[in-house]
Amino acid sequence: MSPTPVHDAVVRAPGIDPGHHSPASVEAVALHIRDLHAWYGDSHVLHGVNLTIKSGETICLLGRNGAGRTTTLRAVMGLTSARTGSISVFGKEVIGLPRHHVARLGVGYCPEERGIFASLTTQENFLLPPDVPARFEGLSIDEIHELFPNLKERARSPGTRLSGGEQQMLAVARIFRTGARLLLLDEISEGLAPVIVQALGRAIKELKKRGFSVLLAEQNFRFSANLADRFYVMERGKIVLEIDRSELSDKQAELKELLGV
Amino acid sequence: MTEIFGVPVSLLLGQLLLGLLNGTTYAMLSLGLAVIFGLMDEVNFAHGAFFMMGAMFAWMGGQYFHLSFWWMLLLAPLLVGLVGLLVERLMLRRLRGMDPIYGLLLTFGLALLIEGLFRTFFGVSGSPYNPPELLSGVLNLGFMYLPLYYVFAMVASVVVCFGTWLLIERTKLGSYLRAGTENPSLVQAFGINFPLLVMLTFAFGSALAGLAGVLSAPIVQVSPLMGSNLIIVVFAIVVIGGMGSVMGAIVSGLALGVIEALAKVVYAPISSTVVFILMAVVLTVRPAGLFGKEK
Numbered sequence: 103m104s105p106t107p108v109h110d111a112v113v114r115a116p117g118i119d120p121g122h123h124s125p126a127s128v129e130a131v132a133l134h135i136r137d138l139h140a141w142y143g144d145s146h147v148l149h150g151v152n153l154t155i156k157s158g159e160t161i162c163l164l165g166r167n168g169a170g171r172t173t174t175l176r177a178v179m180g181l182t183s184a185r186t187g188s189i190s191v192f193g194k195e196v197i198g199l200p201r202h203h204v205a206r207l208g209v210g211y212c213p214e215e216r217g218i219f220a221s222l223t224t225q226e227n228f229l230l231p232p233d234v235p236a237r238f239e240g241l242s243i244d245e246i247h248e249l250f251p252n253l254k255e256r257a258r259s260p261g262t263r264l265s266g267g268e269q270q271m272l273a274v275a276r277i278f279r280t281g282a283r284l285l286l287l288d289e290i291s292e293g294l295a296p297v298i299v300q301a302l303g304r305a306i307k308e309l310k311k312r313g314f315s316v317l318l319a320e321q322n323f324r325f326s327a328n329l330a331d332r333f334y335v336m337e338r339g340k341i342v343l344e345i346d347r348s349e350l351s352d353k354q355a356e357l358k359e360l361l362g363v
Numbered sequence: 364m365t366e367i368f369g370v371p372v373s374l375l376l377g378q379l380l381l382g383l384l385n386g387t388t389y390a391m392l393s394l395g396l397a398v399i400f401g402l403m404d405e406v407n408f409a410h411g412a413f414f415m416m417g418a419m420f421a422w423m424g425g426q427y428f429h430l431s432f433w434w435m436l437l438l439a440p441l442l443v444g445l446v447g448l449l450v451e452r453l454m455l456r457r458l459r460g461m462d463p464i465y466g467l468l469l470t471f472g473l474a475l476l477i478e479g480l481f482r483t484f485f486g487v488s489g490s491p492y493n494p495p496e497l498l499s500g501v502l503n504l505g506f507m508y509l510p511l512y513y514v515f516a517m518v519a520s521v522v523v524c525f526g527t528w529l530l531i532e533r534t535k536l537g538s539y540l541r542a543g544t545e546n547p548s549l550v551q552a553f554g555i556n557f558p559l560l561v562m563l564t565f566a567f568g569s570a571l572a573g574l575a576g577v578l579s580a581p582i583v584q585v586s587p588l589m590g591s592n593l594i595i596v597v598f599a600i601v602v603i604g605g606m607g608s609v610m611g612a613i614v615s616g617l618a619l620g621v622i623e624a625l626a627k628v629v630y631a632p633i634s635s636t637v638v639f640i641l642m643a644v645v646l647t648v649r650p651a652g653l654f655g656k657e658k
């Protein structure tokens with residue numbers, strides 16, 4: 103095992119220089135991760151992840167529990183204790199940036215544990231994440247309320263009084279409105295009633311139409327099967343398989359083997 | 364004269380009012396501590412020194428610059444807030460992520476340092492600070508004569524406490540603060556400048572202590588020791604209310620001022636210990652404090 107770096111360090115893979123993208127390619131790539139290693143304290147969780155999301159693409163990160171999906175998302179947001187490698191968001195390197203600068207580049211993050219604040223009302227939770235400076239045409243508050251009517255009805259109740267499904271809606275709804283154009287959604291279909299999963303699916307399709315880039319980390323292949331353009335499969339902190347939507351039926355067996363279903 | 368349990372009602376009512384007055388000082392001090400603790404998990408041992416600085420600044424402003432009470436009511440908390448801001452930015456911030464014991468030691472050292480500095484220059488004997496002319500009258504309540512200034516200090520403290528509560532519970536900035544208290548890293552991942560929020564919160568809590576100091580200046584003797592005499596009681600109050608609970612700090616501050624005063628009437632020797640007895644009882648029954656949530 104390599105020694106744990108104390109601080110974030112940018113180590114660029116040979117031949118890749120995210121600093122010299124032409125403006126067109128900056129717009130074309132939402133997220134570009136190269137040789138990403140990440141740690142929680144002493145435990146080395148990611149072992150060289152490579153992943154690219156083109157602008158407007160929806161990507162699904164699959165893998166068994168503990169494969170490193172959640173950690174990949176957390177590493178992008180600066181929520182691991184150390185990172186090396188390169189993560190560029192719309193052409194800007196984020197390793198080494200203060201944590202609150204990542205969201206301002208246009209990234210919305212929905213954590214696996216949902217992160218609804220108990221001391222805030224539903225409405226306060228909804229309005230908490232600040233708008234992204236260079237706003238992308240996101241969903242308006244009215245549109246979000248149309249997608250998830252429960253959030254409007256329960257605006258005044260404390261966030262944690264909501265049902266699990268409503269909390270999940272709230273956790274995604276609050277990043278739909280900020281103008282972020284890259285959404286990192288961790289396990290949003292987990293443990294929810296089919297009706298709610300369908301509502302979330304409709305919301306993501308709507309965002310796709312508007313040119314959002316989406317990274318879904320999912321254990322539930324069925325939820326993402328209809329939504330994603332490409333699939334990455336992770337195992338032991340690495341990407342082990344990349345599948346295009348068109349190859350899905352050919353690689354069915356390989357996928358099942360890796361996911362253990 | 365009517366009596367309750369052998370105590371004249373007039374004496375009881377008088378003590379009750381004085382207790383409320385003390386209670387408002389406690390409430391403002393414990394409120395500042397609670398807000399800081401909630402967001403930073405940091406016990407600010409310099410809080411008493413900030414309180415003392417508020418009173419000393421008010422006195423110095425009058426003594427050396429002939430600035431009125433009203434000017435100092437505004438300037439002293441701002442100055443103390445600025446000191447708090449620098450303490451956070453230059454020192455406490457470097458300790459973030461480390462065991463809170465380091466911050467505790469740092470602020471404890473700072474408290475000793477600040478107090479020592481003021482003692483060197485001003486001694487320990489204390490100086491009187493007169494209330495402003497406008498408030499120098501006395502109200503005749505029938506059962507006691509109540510200085511007008513006491514009424515002002517009480518009302519001002521209650522207004523500030525309630526205003527702070529509104530700020531935290533009802534505004535957007537307050538929602539950042541509450542969310543940051545629950546989950547700082549997620550709040551920062553949303554793009555909120557958490558380090559700035561912490562710095563401003565620490566400055567605000569310090570300014571509250573400074574304001575409590577100015578308001579107390581015309582009531583007690585202004586002296587470099589006035590903070591350390593008071594702060595231990597205030598720590599006990601914060602523990603009783605529940606570490607980090609805003610409402611808990613306000614309510615238990617007021618309540619304990621009154622309880623302390625009533626204890627003085629019933630059995631005087633116990634009045635200085637009653638807060639600590641209550642703290643022990645509360646910790647036994649509800650370890651997180653009356654308004655605190657179990658973590």
